[in-house]
Amino acid sequence: MSGKSKGDKCKPTEYTKMKNTLLDLQNRRYIAQSKDKTIDEKMAFKKLLVDEMFNYFDSDNNGLVDTNELSQVIKRDELGKDLSDCSLFDLLKYDDYNSDKHLALEEFYRAFPDNSQPL
Ligand SMILES: [Ca+2]
Numbered sequence: 001m002s003g004k005s006k007g008d009k010c011k012p013t014e015y016t017k018m019k020n021t022l023l024d025l026q027n028r029r030y031i032a033q034s035k036d037k038t039i040d041e042k043m044a045f046k047k048l049l050v051d052e053m054f055n056y057f058d059s060d061n062n063g064l065v066d067t068n069e070l071s072q073v074i075k076r077d078e079l080g081k082d083l084s085d086c087s088l089f090d091l092l093k094y095d096d097y098n099s100d101k102h103l104a105l106e107e108f109y110r111a112f113p114d115n116s117q118p119l
């Protein structure tokens with residue numbers, strides 16, 4: 001109900017940067033939790049990170065991330081200011097392929113494709 005739509009300023013390049021930031025955050029969380037994992041697992045690593053990030057976002061575990069849950073993540077991780085002109089809500093703008101206002105895991109995979117450059 002803020003009235004202002006921040007997403008209009010979010011350019012694709014900024015959006016990509018934001019997503020890299022998110023992966024980076026998740027990566028750090030993951031590394032903090034599992035110090036004994038080896039680098040050899042890199043192949044599966046990004047997909048794993050996306051899985052973990054999805055679970056992190058989907059706080060009620062219903063398999064969908066909604067705007068409410070995005071708000072919670074923004075609060076929890078204080079993402080409000082770091083992400084320049086983009087916000088997590090832009091995930092719904094760019095990567096909600098079926099336009100149901102929710103992000104499914106499959107849409108997360110598309111948002112963070114496995115074949116992009118390593119972290
Ligand atoms: Ca959910």
Ligand SMILES: [Ca+2]
Pocket residue numbers: 096097098099100101102103104107
């Ligand atoms: Ca969707």
